[in-house]
Amino acid sequence: MTVADRIRYAETTASAATPPRRDGHGDRHRGLHGAPVPWDTARRIATQAVRPLPPADLPLSLAGGCRLAQPLRALVALPRDDVAAMDGYAVAGPSPWRVVGRVLAGQPRHRGTLAPGTAVEIATGAPVPEGADSVLPYEAASERRGLAATEVSGDSPYGRHIRRRGEECAEGSVVLGAGAPLTPVALGLAAGLGHDTLRVHPLPVVGVLITGDEVVGAGLPGEGRVRDAVGPLLPGLIEWAGGRAGESRWVPDGEAALTRAIAAHCGSADVIAVCGASSKGRADHLRPVLSRLGADVLVDGVAVRPGHPQLLARLPGGRLVVGLPGNPYAALAAALTLLLPAVRGLLGRPECRGERTALAETVPSHPSDTRLVAVRRSARGAVPVGHDRPGSLWGAALADALAVVPPRWEGGPVELLALPA
Numbered sequence: 001m002t003v004a005d006r007i008r009y010a011e012t013t014a015s016a017a018t019p020p021r022r023d024g025h026g027d028r029h030r031g032l033h034g035a036p037v038p039w040d041t042a043r044r045i046a047t048q049a050v051r052p053l054p055p056a057d058l059p060l061s062l063a064g065g066c067r068l069a070q071p072l073r074a075l076v077a078l079p080r081d082d083v084a085a086m087d088g089y090a091v092a093g094p095s096p097w098r099v100v101g102r103v104l105a106g107q108p109r110h111r112g113t114l115a116p117g118t119a120v121e122i123a124t125g126a127p128v129p130e131g132a133d134s135v136l137p138y139e140a141a142s143e144r145r146g147l148a149a150t151e152v153s154g155d156s157p158y159g160r161h162i163r164r165r166g167e168e169c170a171e172g173s174v175v176l177g178a179g180a181p182l183t184p185v186a187l188g189l190a191a192g193l194g195h196d197t198l199r200v201h202p203l204p205v206v207g208v209l210i211t212g213d214e215v216v217g218a219g220l221p222g223e224g225r226v227r228d229a230v231g232p233l234l235p236g237l238i239e240w241a242g243g244r245a246g247e248s249r250w251v252p253d254g255e256a257a258l259t260r261a262i263a264a265h266c267g268s269a270d271v272i273a274v275c276g277a278s279s280k281g282r283a284d285h286l287r288p289v290l291s292r293l294g295a296d297v298l299v300d301g302v303a304v305r306p307g308h309p310q311l312l313a314r315l316p317g318g319r320l321v322v323g324l325p326g327n328p329y330a331a332l333a334a335a336l337t338l339l340l341p342a343v344r345g346l347l348g349r350p351e352c353r354g355e356r357t358a359l360a361e362t363v364p365s366h367p368s369d370t371r372l373v374a375v376r377r378s379a380r381g382a383v384p385v386g387h388d389r390p391g392s393l394w395g396a397a398l399a400d401a402l403a404v405v406p407p408r409w410e411g412g413p414v415e416l417l418a419l420p421a
């Protein structure tokens with residue numbers, strides 16, 4: 001069955017009261033008795049689940065933020081011709097000069113060779129005529145208008161105010177090496193050197209689905225409703241990790257709607273992050289939908305607090321789905337555990353880990369799960385900031401990192417997961 005067939009099949013059977021399929025894949029990364037995988041293992045699986053995206057030729061408008069996959073060469077010399085560096089007169093021979101023509105911006109070079117004693121009025125950037133010795137700016141020129149012609153005079157040393165072809169950059173020269181980031185300035189440089197497309201390492205695109213009938217996108221939530229806190233959080237987090245935030249949609253509860261939304265994102269996203277619907281409630285459809293789509297579930301639950309219902313799956317065709325629990329702090333924890341490592345894996349830039357520090361205060365550890373504790377770095381170690389219950393982003397907003405407190409931890413340095421500044 002193709003993915004499209006599976007999606008059609010899943011849609012037509014979504015309302016049937018079939019229990020979710022528990023296939024072999026689904027249990028691959030749960031331990032004995034379905035125990036969730038250790039937090040460290042989950043991160044490693046997410047990093048290793050992907051290969052770096054292959055280089056692609058992107059138009060300049062989409063290449064910003066990517067890295068060059070090959071050196072950037074000048075397709076054209078800069079400047080392309082010998083051009084005027086000032087508005088004035090291109091002159092030949094000694095002063096005075098009879099004005100014999102005019103070349104404004106965008107016009108072709110003056111035809112013929114400029115004879116000594118003649119001049120062509122010229123705009124900055126316009127090609128200087130053959131035979132021109134220098135450019136005399138208007139401000140330095142004395143003009144005398146006669147009936148038949150205009151004459152100009154002034155002091156114009158040889159070569160003055162002419163930018164020579166290739167003076168700034170010769171055609172074919174390498175101006176940026178492979179791997180250089182395409183900053184706004186680099187994009188301008190590439191355009192100036194004649195490029196329309198660039199071969200780049202593309203940014204992984206993460207499509208976002210925010211699920212839940214109770215979730216509202218604006219204003220104050222009414223009774224039984226909650227304001228979406230995860231949709232606004234994800235784009236910056238994704239971009240901070242080096243990815244590109246793709247389309248974000250709200251999806252009502254229901255298998256058919258979620259199936260359709262995942263299918264729609266398949267066209268444009270490398271990774272699909274689904275917030276909510278990850279747990280065991282009647283409206284938590286993510287697992288059954290993935291099962292019907294034939295997804296390979298790589299991580300099904302992680303031994304971490306908060307965020308244990310998170311999951312990682314691979315759709316037929318290779319796209320990843322990351323299930324983020326609906327509780328916002330749990331969603332953040334899951335994004336740091338599964339989503340960002342996958343994004344970095346697609347970029348070919350696995351995270352450099354290793355920041356470890358003491359905790360300035362003791363925190364309770366969990367008997368079997370890793371705890372992610374919101375902290376601020378300080379001279380006396382990482383200080384827990386509190387307010388980090390699963391449903392609230394308050395603590396994480398006060399924090400600059402999450403401390404990784406292993407199961408049964410009794411003291412000693414802990415790893416810090418940085419948060420975007």
Ligand SMILES: Nc1nc2c(c(=O)[nH]1)N[C@H]1C(S)=C(S)[C@@H](COP(=O)(O)OP(=O)(O)OC[C@H]3O[C@@H](n4cnc5c(N)ncnc54)[C@H](O)[C@@H]3O)O[C@H]1N2
Nearest residue numbers: 212226227228229230276277278279280284325326327330
């Ligand atoms: N029987 C069980 N129930 C629950 C379990 C469990 O193991 N067994 N796990 C709990 C944990 S832990 C979490 S976390 C949540 C995860 O739930 P879902 O991913 O299915 O998400 P929802 O049920 O839709 O929502 C949970 C909670 O979060 C609020 N929410 C949802 N989306 C958003 C959003 N975009 N912005 C802000 N808040 C959101 C939602 O209203 C709920 O309050 O399951 C527990 N239950």
Ligand code: MOO
Nearest residue numbers: 306307308330390
């Ligand atoms: O993922 Mo849940 O806290 O652990 O809220």
